[in-house]
Amino acid sequence: MKFKITHTTIYTFDSDVFLEPHYLRFRPKQTPYVSVDCHALTIVFEPIGHKQVLDEENNMVDFCWFEGMTNQLTITATTVLETKEYNPFDFLIYPLQFNQLPLQYDALQKKLLFGTLEGQMISQELLDYGNAILKASDFNTIAFLTQLTKQLHDDFIVEYREVGSPLQPDETFVIKRGSCRDLSWMQINLLRQFGIAARFVSGYYYFDMISPSYELHAWVEVFLPGIGWLGLDPSHGIFTGNTHFAIASSATFENTMPVSGGIRGSATSQLRTQLSIEKFI
Template sequence: MPILAVRHRTVYRYRRPVSFGEHRIMFRPRDSYDQRLIEASLTIDPEPASLRWMFDVFGNCVAVATFQTRADTLTFDARITLDHTPEHAPVFPLAPHADHYPFGYGAEDMPDLARSIERQWADPRHEVDAWARSFVPGAGRIPTQDLLAAMTRSVRANFTYVARSEKGVQEPLTTLRAKRGSCRDFAVLMMEGVRALGMAARFVSGYLYNPSNDRARHVGGGSTHAWLQVYLPGAGWVEFDPTNGIVGNRDLIRVAVARDPAQAVPLSGSYFGLSSDDLGMTVDVDVVDLSDEEAPVRRNVPYLPR
């Protein structure tokens, strides 16, 4: 059970002092049975006039900051320590009726899962549907875990990861046709594929631990990371990271879950000034095992889940 330390530092820079609107911050990991929060701090410079904490509709911990000071930089510096329990060879105890696909959800779960099953993006020629169904054999039945693992690992093997600093998410059809995208693009494509098969999926924003900066093991580190969860009867919400072919929570630190990526943006806010005042933003995210003496150091990485 490694003890992981996260430092997430975001800096906005401006040509001249500007004033700031409300900022919404989602840096604090979700406390759970497989990741136990030991310590967390958040330092903001300039100091906000107020800082309040709340839980959103999904139970994510959100900080809301307001400001009265003008400044030419705005810095958010989060430091987190947590006990992380990885599932190195995850085997999910599914309910008997869900052991093989296709399966259905119970009547008691459907009211809560329905919005997570609904498709969110247009697919007029059913291209995402066809991609998702390509993982189902002609006989029509397949072990559910095998189906989802195959989809996850196919993205890792057949798509090209690119770090994108642009806001928002690519349309799943763009990602599918180009076979390239960022971690958030791959997460949304697989979410839509899973939903096309009638399963509930939701978006996850968090951090990726990459031991000794090993790009052969993982890509997408150095900034916030994104993946998805699928609801499986008997197992609950299970993690799938198509960017890295990860099934289960290994090396993944959950911060926020949401039905749509726009509901899990790690940091959002506004400033009052000219568009030319904006000199950009940088983020520095380090995730290290406190027992690892060769912890990586990253600097000046464009912000956004990549």
């Protein structure tokens, strides 16, 4: 199948501002089951410099710098993708001890995965929630990841919130509701308590709907030897498939923001976004 993704982001300022250099993350990643046929980025107010760079965590980023004053910045990313058949359960965990929790990465793995293992403190109530699922899964790694992801979908209400950082894990747990990024950040910090390397992913997710209305999506990836990075989507209670299109992944959510950059000036801003995903057989 082929997909065309058109993502427009518009910042409007109530007076002229100077744009500092910006990092833009809109380019989907190439994978063995997702091929990026073409990707185009249109920027108005036009930058005087534009370079594609790899960031610290191997994400492809468009780095732009500007000259002059403006009261609007419009970024339109257009991507055409082609997907192949994909079975998220076609894997073998190796070494075999990683089939049981808690995990014990070796010394080199711990160094390379350090940021994705560094969890923040969470409440005993949230930890007890995870431990109950762990025991019910008989400490089996895949059974635990499967059941935890499904349980988060069943126990929490998913709601849309356009802007703002993810809520703290304990806050999401208490109110039993949150955006995709809230649920993902909570799951990441819970997984790290069990020694599982987990990172935050930002991207797009296509699924058939009667009245299409798509938004930027967030999910989780965990590292298991033999598999590599395995995607979990707590908002939908599933492992990710070939219609999850990752853009950026990071140990911290800040490094996955679609637009990072500042302005010089005293203006206030308004943000508008539009996202369409079209499927072609």
